[in-house]
Amino acid sequence: MTAKNSLKRLTLLALPLAAVAASTAHADEWAPTRSIEYIAPANPGGGWDTLVRTTARVIQEEGLAERNFAAINVPGGGGAVAWAQIARDSGNPHKLFAASPPIILVPLAGTSRYDHSDFTPIARLITDYSIVLVSADSDYESLTDLVEAIRDNPGLSVGGGSAPGSMDHIAMAGMASAAGLNASDINYVPFSGGGEAMTNLMGGHVEAVITGAGEASGQLEEGSDIRAIGVSAPERMGGVLADVPTYQEQGIDYTFDIWRGVMGAPDMPAEAVAYYEDLFAQMLETDGWASARDQLGWIDAYQGSEEFGAFLDEQKEQFSEVLSELGLRGE
The missing domain is CATH 3.40.190.150 (Bordetella uptake gene, domain 1)
Structure with missing residues (x-):
């Protein structure tokens, strides 16, 4: 067989392989067929x-x-x-x-x-980061005020938008532990989502709420019924949260993302x-x-x-x- 014929034969053999490869690549392409x-x-x-x-x-x-x-x-x-x-x-x-x-x-x-x-x-x-909220007319001006109040009265309720032992509870318990409290000192009240937790805060059913800073930012515009007293970020955040001090600024060496x-x-x-x-x-x-x-x-x-x-x-x-x-x- 001549070199020319050999090249032609290899080319013909390669064609089916190329077709298979093209078919496979097409099969790998996927897009939703419904909502x-x-x-x-x-x-x-x-x-x-x-x-x-x-x-x-x-x-x-x-x-x-x-x-x-x-x-x-x-x-x-x-x-x-x-x-x-x-x-x-x-x-x-x-x-x-x-x-x-x-x-x-x-x-x-x-x-x-x-x-x-x-x-x-x-x-x-x-x-995102955790943020601790109180009502606008709360006596707690800082996170340390809230910590000291819990130290004196462990029955004070802190709400969150996740189940006991879940994200908000762990975030609050970890902060309390870093502040020198026992995790069991936190009377955590679970709600089905941060929105429900904030509704109960504004209704006076809990003393404070811990939730995500991002979801709380929309509630913290000027004239809001709630006020933020601490954020778990390593440094201050921007936007409407720029004036909210971090836990670390308030002497509590703890972050939670x-x-x-x-x-x-x-x-x-x-x-x-x-x-x-x-x-x-x-x-x-x-x-x-x-x-x-x-x-x-x-x-x-x-x-x-x-x-x-x-x-x-x-x-x-x-x-x-x-x-x-x-x-x-x-x-």
Whole structure:
């Protein structure tokens, strides 16, 4: 066989292989075929709800997806009710939900049979910090005032938008421990989301509330019925929170960050994960997102699926130690 004929034969053999490769690449391309169920595992008004509605709006306004992201609230159990529903929908590429530390903390406390490892990590998006709020006419002018009041009267109630042993409770208990109190000195009152917690604060049903700084920022405009007395960030934040002193400024050596991201149903197909990873990465680069992020006081902290999954595993180890130290670890 001549060199020319050999080359021709190799070329002909390569054609079917190229066709297979092209077909495989086409098969790997995926896009939603119907609206995406985008679940906030709590009532409207809290951090999960804010993340879901904000990201859904930006994706729509920026024209990043052809299908609608339908915000759905599924409250109960600090997220456990929603997680149980989502866990039963294995492999569904059209179901996403907002996630933050409770996806790790609630199961560790023994109040959910499902944890982060039962779901598909999509992307971590932002981080936020805890903030302590009191009513505008409260006698507590600073975080140290509140700490001293709790020291004298451990029965004082502090509300939060997550279940006992979950994010807000741990954030408050950790701060109290750093301030020299016992974790058990915190009379924590759980509500179904930060919005409900703030409603009860304004109604005088609790002395203070701990919640996410981002979700509280919209409530802290001039003339507000609530006032912030401390934020768990390592340094002061911007916008309407610029005048809120950090815990460390008030002599309490403690910080606590609240990451937020998106997860999917169990065993979501890899091509769907790749689609959503790319979608959210694109969203973070838009002007619409920058405007919303700055207004809410969020900080970009993107991680793709694989990195986010490893981060969640690390968080579980850290939170497990903290819960054990505070006597809040479930059996």
